[in-house]
Amino acid sequence: MTKNISSDEDVYLKVDREIGTIFINRPHKRNALSYRMWETLIALVDDCEQNPDVKVIILRSTTDTAFSAGSDIAEFPKIRSTKSGAIKYNDISLKLEEKIGKCLKPSISMIRGFCVGGGCEIAVACDFRFSDTSGVFGITPAKLGLVYNTPGTKNLIDLVGPSKAKDILFSGRLLPASEALAIGLIDRIIDASKLEAETYEYAEMLCKNAQLSIRGSKQIMNEIRNGAVKDSDEITELVLDSFTSADYHEGVAAFLEKRKPKFTYS
Incomplete structure (x- = not known):
């Protein structure tokens, strides 16, 4: 039976069969992440890490159109326009990446649609990335006049190597799932009708080990x-x-x- 551990309008966690699933639920904005959502994601990953009933963490969307289109740019003029604001905002995203990476429980991003910017940062921080053919990937600081942080860049290089990381960051272009798989940015492409079942089957296999x-x-x-x-x-x-x-x-x-x-x- 599914147990709803913590929820709000935009992000929530459910635990079932030793799997903690964190849902991103802001479909009208392609799951653009507000500052509060970053904070909630950190808290929910921490909940999973501390909960002995959770062995594997899955991050996913409630919509088929986007895993996450990234940080909510509409907030930037208000909270990311000064150095102090930028530091505060950068720290919150870095904290989530580090939380996911250092958590010793395996993490899987289950991806449909847009996985861009901060959304791609989150996916890259996870241990595994499973997508269907609709997945679209990119990290786009070059489109916004920003500079990507060192830990996030290292995570990207560890996955795809320096040359491909430069291509992704310098061009800011969006990659289809087929190219993302070919360069190692994602681990599997699964038929859309089977993505959920196969992702959870894999998680259940890890739970049994x-x-x-x-x-x-x-x-x-x-x-x-x-x-x-x-x-x-x-x-x-x-x-x-x-x-x-x-x-x-x-x-x-x-x-x-x-x-x-x-x-x-x-």
Whole structure:
């Protein structure tokens, strides 16, 4: 049964079958993100991170026309026209990207339609991006006279490489889903009629696996992306502790007994 954890008019969270789904719900503005929506998204990702009933996070839209067309530009003259305002606004978007990236629970963006600007930033920060053929992708500071931030640029480079990142940022052009897949910006294109089912099937598969392994892997990958080339003391301890964990013993026993494991770490 679906449990509605937190909701408002524009963004809300539901938890069902160990999956926390964060819905962006502003269809009349192609899910353009207001400052308050950025704040709410941060709070909801934090809710998922702290909730032991959530193993995987999915971010999606309530409309077929847009995942998110980006930040609400109508707010810019009021709250992003001065350096202090720009710092405040940039900090809120950076905080969400960092929250998603550092959260050890896997995250998936399920994308239909426009995924542009801040919307694309959010998708890039997630672990996986699944789209149907209607997906349209772009990051457009060059169309607005803005400069994109370092963490967001690094996330983009990590996905598509420096040359393709330059193309996306310098041109500000919009990429169809087919090109986004070809350059590694998204992970899968799924038929529109199957996108929701296959996204949730994948999330459910992750839920059934050992969370200790998944979260440990993500922690190590985050350290590698930040320059690590060998195990830190913390990672060494994490790896060694896994061999004495209940989930390790359950995984080995299930393999030997030719049955599906029942992991308990949450």
